[in-house]
Amino acid sequence: MSDMKVYDSDVKMIPVISQVRAIWENRGLLGLLVRRDLTVRYKRSIIGIWWSLLNPLFTTAVMYYVFNTVFKSRLPSGAPFLPYLLSGVLLMAFFNQGLTMGADSVATGAGVLTKVYVRPEIFAASSAISSAINFLIGFIPLTVVLLIAKVHPGINSPLVLVVILCMTLFVTGLALLLSIAYINFDDSRSLISIFLMALQYMTPVFYPISVLGPHTKRIILLNPLTSYLDIFRSVYGGGTTATSHEWVVMIASSIIAFILGFWVFIKKWPGLVGKL
Amino acid sequence: MSQQKIVEVANASMAYRRTRHRVSSLKQTAIDTIRRRMAYEQFFALRDVSFEINRGETVSVIGRNGAGKSTLLKVVARVLPPTSGRVIVQGSVAPMIELGAGFNPELTGAENIMLYGTLLGRTPKEMQGRIEAIADWAGLTSHMDIPIRAYSSGMTARLAFATATDRTPDLLLIDEILSVGDEDFKDKSKARTIEMMNSGCAVLLVTHDLTAVTSMSSRAIYLENGTPKATGKPKQVVDAYLNDVHH
Numbered sequence: 001m002s003d004m005k006v007y008d009s010d011v012k013m014i015p016v017i018s019q020v021r022a023i024w025e026n027r028g029l030l031g032l033l034v035r036r037d038l039t040v041r042y043k044r045s046i047i048g049i050w051w052s053l054l055n056p057l058f059t060t061a062v063m064y065y066v067f068n069t070v071f072k073s074r075l076p077s078g079a080p081f082l083p084y085l086l087s088g089v090l091l092m093a094f095f096n097q098g099l100t101m102g103a104d105s106v107a108t109g110a111g112v113l114t115k116v117y118v119r120p121e122i123f124a125a126s127s128a129i130s131s132a133i134n135f136l137i138g139f140i141p142l143t144v145v146l147l148i149a150k151v152h153p154g155i156n157s158p159l160v161l162v163v164i165l166c167m168t169l170f171v172t173g174l175a176l177l178l179s180i181a182y183i184n185f186d187d188s189r190s191l192i193s194i195f196l197m198a199l200q201y202m203t204p205v206f207y208p209i210s211v212l213g214p215h216t217k218r219i220i221l222l223n224p225l226t227s228y229l230d231i232f233r234s235v236y237g238g239g240t241t242a243t244s245h246e247w248v249v250m251i252a253s254s255i256i257a258f259i260l261g262f263w264v265f266i267k268k269w270p271g272l273v274g275k276l
Numbered sequence: 277m278s279q280q281k282i283v284e285v286a287n288a289s290m291a292y293r294r295t296r297h298r299v300s301s302l303k304q305t306a307i308d309t310i311r312r313r314m315a316y317e318q319f320f321a322l323r324d325v326s327f328e329i330n331r332g333e334t335v336s337v338i339g340r341n342g343a344g345k346s347t348l349l350k351v352v353a354r355v356l357p358p359t360s361g362r363v364i365v366q367g368s369v370a371p372m373i374e375l376g377a378g379f380n381p382e383l384t385g386a387e388n389i390m391l392y393g394t395l396l397g398r399t400p401k402e403m404q405g406r407i408e409a410i411a412d413w414a415g416l417t418s419h420m421d422i423p424i425r426a427y428s429s430g431m432t433a434r435l436a437f438a439t440a441t442d443r444t445p446d447l448l449l450i451d452e453i454l455s456v457g458d459e460d461f462k463d464k465s466k467a468r469t470i471e472m473m474n475s476g477c478a479v480l481l482v483t484h485d486l487t488a489v490t491s492m493s494s495r496a497i498y499l500e501n502g503t504p505k506a507t508g509k510p511k512q513v514v515d516a517y518l519n520d521v522h523h
Contacts, residue, residue, distance in 0.1 A: 004366055004367045004446070005367060006364070006365070006367075007354050007365040007366075007367050009288075009357055009358055009362050009363040010363070010364075027402040028401070029395055032390060032391050036380060036383060036391060039383060040383070082494070111377050111378065112377045112378040114355055114379040115353075115355065115374055116353070116355070116371060116378070116395050116397075117354035117369070118395055143335075147281045151488065184300070185301055185305065186300050187301040187303055194314060198363070200311055251421055270356075270359075273355065273356060273357075276291055
């Protein structure tokens, strides 16, 4: 009985450190939750894993038709439009899905979280990780599109892993913040979806930054997602170059969002769990 | 070893701050803030509760609906942190509160055993080795590879019960002694619960079954509006409760 677990309500958790340790100690559960997310989405559907690709591919097809055929948009750099567009859609899907799924799994976790002791942060992390895996699956069509456009992903492509790591941390932190709004206010979801749509347009998914006027450009560059996307495209054949400033924005924003999300969440959670 | 203290609750209180008309939308909050009508009131779900449970003892909690019995279970289960006072629990806890929390209808029986068991604090590796025994005990061996949405509600309850009671914990939290499933399984599940209660672990039992309180517990607590109104020998506590109920 020397390894007996002890719970003492007077021992306070250290923000971020205790939470990250709890996630690490429960990595077995984390793995099962990720598997649950992926299984529920794919295994029981006829087309299986391709289901995850249907949404981004279809979105890309529609946008490609609208912007390439209707508006006759061209990238000034002369780079092919389709890989540019698809990489943007895939990264935004990673962000949107991880954020809303993560916040939902905490906010609707009442069935579990009010009956069994589990740190809710594990749920947010598992949603971010399953979205990252979906994103990786998206590399199959992206690579096909690149090969068709005769673009080589480039020797820097392993740096994609840094983008994925940063985005996972970024999304986990933001999902925890969002879950607080979801639990406190029933009507926050509709506001959030409008905000997410605005964010989508403020990220250069289907237009190049160079076509923007100086004022708009400044606003778009304030959006940290622009840095994630530019870096992603620059390391995986999407036809942009990323500045070192953007690397700093990406890494710093992921660390800040992660720490802030965990910090605020641990302070608010005791008051929230009673509302679930 | 037999006098080992498993649970120690000292002056635990659980206070909620609730708004007068249960605001939960941004719109309502905005309107109320402008009109300055955000009046909060303190509400005590538990107030100044203290008790201990040693290994091998059963402590029963009785009281009317809404007296704070379930809140007390959740505070000991670590789900709700007490707003004041202290709770110390040593060892593993099996909360038998609304069994099957975390069951996913799309996952198979075996996958749900893994997930639920891990949520209850065991390792996936450990659970992997228990699937067969749990399925056998629940009488669902031939149903392990199908999603539980195809199960009847009785089958799901059997699977949840079998998973939750697979291991005898250091502390057992019971919200009513359950008997689930068909007649045979009802007897079996009740017998298993009593076997676990008598296995030497500490038990915190919330129940309306006053006969069970007097026959099975070492001590009892009678809660009214979150406050312990009587504590001590089960017979005396039950009498105090009955006295109040009949008046």
